[in-house]
Amino acid sequence: MLSAPVRPTPALAPDTTDPKRFLQKLRHISQRKTLFGRFVKALVIFKPRQQVVPLEIELLPQALEQHTYKVVRSIYFKRLEPFGFSINDTLALPDNDLERLGNALHMRTKRSRLSNTILFKEGDMLEPLALSESERLLRQTDYILDARVTINDSTSTxxxxxxxxxTRDVFSISGSGSASTSGTRLSLRDINFMGVGHQFRTTYRFGLSEPQPWQFTGSYLIENISSSYISAELLYQNTYYYKQQSLSFRRDFYATTTKYAGGASAAWFQTLQPTYILGEGPPPAPNEELSYIPLKYYTQDFWIARAFRLKSYDLARDNPSRFITAARVMNIKYTEGSGPTIQSARLYLAAFGYSLRRYYKDQYLFGFGRTEDIPAGNLLAITAGFEDGAIKNRPYLGVKGAFGKYNPSFGYLYGGVEYGSYRHNEAWEQGVLTSEVLYFTPLHRIRNWRWRHFIWNRTSIGLRRPDFFALDVDQEDGIRGFSSASVRGYRKFVLNYETNLFSPLTLFGFRLAIIGFADMAWLTNVQNRSPFKEKPYTGFGIGARFRNEYLPFNTIQILLGYYPRLPEVGGQQEFKIFQTGRQYYDFNELRFTQPLITEFR
Incomplete structure (x- = not known):
């Protein structure tokens, strides 16, 4: 039997997507002394993009593991400015006036702030994971873009x-504003005030068509006070619909080796809540005016937690698993307003849990090439408590389980389920059952282009609750670009898909990505009815994401969405162009927190 002839391999077609030829033409234009040439020189970055260094995805690479339990003789900080420098290329320097100007206006993070963040000092014995955990904690701050913690092998013994x-800083100061016929907005923030890590944010709006024609929101945050990892935040917000004044102190299980966590806060609130959210009737029909119930209340909240190290059967390694106990006391006092789910009460909660956390490294998840930390592990928590209320007393029981798995060839998978309910008159009431699944694929590459897919599912089911219209599918709670006061429900199932195509193009320092999305949400306001028996709401779209890792307002997204079914336009289809600066997805840290009442949202 004759075999088929082997076809010659065709010659490779020229790469029409390679931007090198186009950039060479722009470079020649930028060298001209004309006004347009100067504009192109300031607009386009011609510096070749640095090669992406393969990451050590392991939690503790072998190169660092060999130094465990050695004495830290010295610590040297190499602090890099935001623009033009690189952690992976120590010879990189700013090569244009804009980068040099940005660095001149920036105040670098002080050494004392960096020293307070890491988990070891000079003279300490180096504990397992201290190097990698310190590197992660530095990257986790808002004002550090990237960090590397290394050992100088040439001088170590x-x-x-x-x-x-x-460390490489983020340019910390930003401001923004907007003006239209409906009002004017001015914002200013600094996420690394004077290089000490303090953060303040302010937003002022005026000329609004509301009974209160102005709004103001301001906050001041101090992180990691005196190396204690206790953070303090002062918050003030004054709008017509929502007012808040609060002071809080908090210490989380910031590292896998943390033993103690806790917090204390005091707050005052004044809100105007739509009646349907509180269980007082159905939501309004499209174009019908909302009715509100005024609420005034204040809270005091205290909690403490202790993590216990579990036995390790490997003398060379610490067991990362922890058994955790926690207690919480919360007092809430309503001075105005009422509703089926509202009562002044004192809540006592106790929780017991198991936590196993690991962190891996990857790129091109939510950023454009910077190192990002991926949480993996397991979490199980059981919460029990008692609500001593002004109207009724009732016990509470809740349980939560979650896991996260990561592999470079598989991607990342997170799954979690949570249940909580009160018991009154020998029956369970005001219950919530929620679940969440997040998956993203491995990073795919075609020359200088990269892309990744995201799939996200969230489910919320109300159980014997009076607030049949508390859930919505607006924006981050369901469908991007979708907003409707009349689409409310009791049970929902949301499915989101997104694809990100990361391009090699840079404009004014902003990297460009093309994104596409498809969102679906099923929602019902009928008790004991499946949301899948209702017709789903959907949204489809495409757009561009501009991201500058070195600025605090680092993401701008412009999207075109198509919505086949919108109640506000008689159920007809509609196209929308909208802008957002928030990323749609985020990691669940698998971190044990204070004992919580399962949230219904």
Missing amino acids: QDSVDVVIY
């Missing part, structure tokens, strides 16, 4: 090490 820490 058999019993001591010299640690070198590279």
